[in-house]
Amino acid sequence: MSLSSERHNVQNPLIRYATEVGWVYIPPEEALRLRGGEAKPFLHPVLVEQLQRLNPEAVTNAAKAEEVVRRLLSLRPDIEGNYEAWEYLRGLKTVFVEAERRERNLRLLDPEHPERNRFHVTDEFSFQSGVHRIRADVVFLVNGIPVLIVETKAATRLEGIAEAFDQIRRYHQEAPELMAQAQLFALTQLVQFFYGATWSLSRKTLFNWRVGANHDSPLRINRNAPRSDFETLVKSFVAPRRVLRVLTDFILFARKDGELSKVILRPHQMRAVERVLGRARDPQKQRGLVWHTQGSGKTYTMLTIARRLLETPEFQNPTVLLIVDRNELEQQLFQNLEALGFGHVHLATSKRHLRHLLQRDTRGLIVSMIHKFDDMPANLCTRRNVFVLVDEAHRSTGGDLGNYLMGALPNATFIGFTGTPIDKTAHGKGTFKTFGGDDPQGYLDKYSIRESIEDGTTVPLHYQLAPNDLMADREAMEREFWAVAELEGVADVEEINRVLDRAVTLTNMLKNRDRVEKIAAFVANHFKTYVQPMGYKAFLVAADREACVLYKEALDRHLPPEWSAVVISSGHNDPPHLKRHHLSEEEERRLRQAFRKPGENPQIFIVTEKLLTGYDAPILYCMYLDKPMRDHVLLQAIARVNRPYESEDGQRKTTGLILDFVGIFEDLERALAFDSQDVSGVVQGIEVLKARFQELMEAARAQHLTLVAGKGGDEAIEAVLEHFRDKEAREGFYRFFRELEELYEILSPDPFLRPYLEDYQRLVEMYRLLRTAYEPHVPVDKSFLRKTAEIVQRHTRADAVHQPTATYEIGPAALLALLNEAKPETVKVFNLLKELHRLVEEQGRAAPYLLSIGERAEAIRRRFEERQMESQEALRELEELVKQLKQAHEERASSPLSPQAFAVEWWLRTHRVDPEGAIQVAQRMERAFSQFPHWMHNRKQEGDLRSELYGALSDIGVSEVVAWADAILNLLRRAAE
Known part of the structure; x- marks a missing residue:
């Protein structure tokens, strides 16, 4: 059996593994019969029966069940409808019971008793939606409802996962009625298994499913694992109990700046949730630290844990406190918990209100800022089923505030969450000591920066020091920042601000008008030259609010005013030049929303405190840093630029850049002293990228460019095509070129690149030639990153593998002419294959007989690439195929x-x-x-x-x-x- 068979090597085994863990397979014909036609998404009789079975008091007969089915079918075909479908699955919707004259909750699933549900899997799931018809490879249905759609690709398909993802995106456009019901999708080509949430279709929300040695840990497998692991991946992902758990517990909907979005937890988040719940059940332990790096979804992990604690009967109607950092409550998701599926939330508005809530034994969810525990009496609530989830635990529980919190709730379970734990502070208590005492390693669960980069959850960071004449005064930095900051035990940005308030000489120097003007000119030029051409955006971080205003005025002299915006907190006694930049909540919300979108202004945010924590804008690539920071504050700030991003046209952000004007990164060990080992190798100088580019170019000159040395025209092209007929060698070159291209995108323009430009252009041509010849279904030019695309547009010469124009009339006569061209045989083979592919693509719908000719051409291509035939034999077979095509054309006409x-x-x-x-x-x-x-x-x-x-x-x-x-x-x- 050929490895290129998608159905036999991927789709069929996936279904077999699913049936082995409890799913019942139904053939497409039987599924279509149960659905009642291609326009219906449900296994109708199954859904009707299960509605009555799971809701005996509310859905008393088939007619009542049919009414519920009609409600489900009438959901909006968009993310709002998908949200409502999820509410149905979670049992949050009701049905009116006439006999009782009241509403009762409606259950579509029973996650606590998996055996009461019915699990079906089918394939080749055709769905008709208006003028469009799609056919999903594999669909999983629970109680007759399609909840998971899987697209499979052959293991040998180079762009298999990307193509499968494009199909899922197309399903949302062409069959939104089906996708409004489905909650999950998965993509696999045997050696890889990715998953995501429907209606969340950015590449950064596509997660790699992994399975670890620990049963509770769906996280770790070897990236180079053998194909036999496909069975483990499938069985662990589609295990019926786990699918129910994902549907009801690990999906969240949220409104951010007015827009509804959907989130599914990543493997490390699911693992942390289960471990925290395990700790909550342990009567011997009352502490736990969840150490998940910045940008890894810590907030959603906390909210999922809170919801599970509240909804699990075992915890007997508990009290759950969400303790949030004083700088984050306003901008974080806690302001909109109802949109995340929570019921009534108690928001502690004052110290007195919080004391009142705890004294009267309030159950449910209480949200408070840590400072409201100041002077809180001891033993205010002594119940054991009190669970305290502390956000930003590295700074929230320092000093007396932590003592008051824990003294007021002596029998509670305390779980700290941090991306940057403090080992030692000026107060002598670090995060590990406060929360990690019950675990030998100091934490209950850890997800490191390095792991997040390996998973693609975050991107690595690189820094660049500004020119010497723009750097802050080193003596003032040492005397007024480093020495004082070390004494302070800095844990948050407010403490940094207090240090800077005392550093009068340093702060005045940072805000010197001449210096601000020079840096603004530098930033404007750098942004236009490096950042904007890639389609990204930037932060300029200034020393204080006044410095933000000074930078705005200076930047406006070099860039259009609408390109930048100041986002600062407002003060009642602010002078007029600050008040001019005060924003209403609505104005700030609009700016934050526009900043996240490509092509919209503003493109640069000027900030000093606001947005440095909690603001997630993946399009943010560059941070111009002109504010002294260190340790947790520094890592939290620069983590704004570590979010992965992929634009609609395929532009990928593979790194974030910090341009340092204050010299913080001159001594990285000192700047990030709290966990330098964990960070080392993750935040690196831009010189590392230059060294890597140089290394790759030297390898290219030795391994690839020698193929065409001394050759020209057709001879060079034939040498390249022949050398890369081996698929593994070709894919290795593609990976090599992609890394090189990403480095070029970051570094260009730079005098450093000048000696490499001509050779880089040759490699671009080589890549384009190979993709055009061997992967005609992939639009090559669109796949180039922006700066390389400019090279293609300006310099790339037309190659011998034809690039036909839209007016080029393709047919048997043109193909026969290609056979007679004075070209090398290898070049002729690929010209013919390419034109046959284009002919089938353009005319196959109107002339179905061309598809069989296209299949035969693909078979010749495959045999030729695998060296099962040489050029002469391939040409003979192609010539015969073209003659048959000519005959078919003639006979079709009559x-x-x-x-x-x-x-x-x-x-x-x-x-x-x-x-x-x-x-x-x-x-x-x-x-x-x-x-x-x-x-x-x-x-x-x-x-x-x-x-x-x-x-x-x-x-x-x-x-x-x-x-x-x-x-x-x-x-x-x-x-x-």
Whole structure:
């Protein structure tokens, strides 16, 4: 069996593994019957039966169940409808019971008793939505509801995962009624398994599913694991109990700046949730530290834990306190907990209010800022089922505030969450000591910066020091910042601000008008030259609020004013020049929302405190840093630029950049002293990228450019095509070039690149040639990053593998002309293959017989690439194929048959059926196509048509009737898609 078979090597094993863990397979025909047609998403009788079974008091008969089904079918075909579908799955919707004259909760699932649910899996799931028809590879249904859609690709498919993701995106556009019901999707090509949430279609929300040695840890497998791990990946991901848990517990909807978004937890978040719940059940332990690096979704982890604690009967209607940092409550998701599926939330508005809530034994969720525990009496609430989740634990519980918190709730379980734990502070108590005492390693769960980069959860950071004449005064930095900051035990940005308030000389120097003007000019030029051409945005971090205003005025002299905006907190006694930049909540919300979007202003935010924590804008690439910071404050700030990002046109952010004007990064060990080992190798100087680019270019000169040395024109092209006929070598070159291109994107323009430009251009041409020749289905030029695309547009010469224009008329005559060109044989092979591919793509829908010719051309391509045939043999077979194409064109022009019937005739003739027999079958099928015009969408008509085709094939002596009929009908379906 060929490894290139998607169905046999990926799709069928996936279904087999699913059935082995509890799913029941139903063939596509049976699924379509249960659905009642392609326009219906549910296994109708299953859903009706389960609605009555799970809701005996509320859904008392089939008619009541049908009413619920109608409600589900009427959901909006968008993310709002998907949110409502999720509410149904979580049991948050109600149904009116006439006999009781009241509403009762409606259950579509029973996650606590998996055996009460029905689990089905099917494949080739066709869905008709208006003018569009899609066919999903594999669909998982719980109680008749499609909840998970899986797209499979062959293991040998180079761009398999990307193509599968594009298909999922297309399903949202062409079949939104189906996607409004589905909550999850997965993409796999055997060696990789990714998953994501429907209606969350950015590449950064696509997660790699991994399985670890620990049963509770869906996180770790070897990246180079053998293919046999596919069974483990599938079985762990689709285990029925786990699917129910994901649907009800690990999906969140949230409104951010007015927009509804959907989140599914990543493997490390799921693991942390389960471990915290385990700690909450342990009567011997009352502490735990969750150390998840900045940008890894800590807030959603906390909220999921809070919801699980509140909803789990075992915890007996507990009190859950969310303790948030004093700088984050306003801008974080805690202001909108109802949108995340929570009921009533108690927001402690003052110290007195918080004391009152605890004294009266309030149950449910209480949100408070840590400072409201100041002077709180001891033993205010002594129950054990009190759970305190402390955000930003490295600074929230320092000093007396932490003592008051823990003294007021002596029997509570305290779980600290941090991305940057403090080992030692000026107060002598660090995060590990406060929360990690119950665990030998000091934490309950850890997800490091390095792990997050490996997973693609965050991108690595690089820094660049500004020119010396723009740098802060080193003596003033040492005397007024470093020495004082070390004494302070800095834990948050307010403490940094207090240090700077005392550093009068340093602060005045940072705000010197001449210096501000020079830095603004530098920033403007750097942004226009490096950042904006990549489609990214930037932060300029200034020393204080006044410095922000000074930078805005200076930047406006170099850039259009609408390109930048100041976001600072407002003070009642601010002078007029600060008040001019005060923003209303609505104005700030609009700016924050616009900043996240490509092509919209502002493109630069000027900040000093606001937005340095909690603001997530993946398009943010560069931070111009002109404020002294260190340790946790520094790491939190620079983590704003470590979020992965991919634009709609495929632009990928692979790193974040910090441009340092104060010299913080001159001594990285000192700047990030609290966990320098964990950070080392993750935040690196830009020189590391230059060294890597140089290393790759030297390797390219030795390994790749020697292929064309001394050769020109067709001879050079033939050498490249021949050398890379081996698929593994070709894919290795693609990976090599992608890394090189990403480095070029970051570094360009730079005098450092000048000696490499000509050779880099040759490599661009080589990459373009190979992708054009070997992957004609991939739009090559669109795949280039922006700065390399400019090289392609300006310099790349037309190569011998044709790049036809839209007016180039393709047909048998043009193909025969290619056969007679004075080109090397290898070049001719690829020219013919490319043009045949284009012919099938452009005309195959109107002329289905071309698809069978295209399949034969692909078979020749595969054999040629795998060196099962040489150029001469490939040319002979292609020449024969072109002659058959010419004959088919001529006969089609005079044939009275419809396109479908002629496609049947030609398919049979290409499979060595004599012309008379082929015409006989085609004529019989012509009548059948007229009699059963809706056979593609109507199960009964398809059955009748198949009977006709079986009979016609039997009459001419075909032995493999079913296999040939399947192939012919699949060909016609492909043409109709």
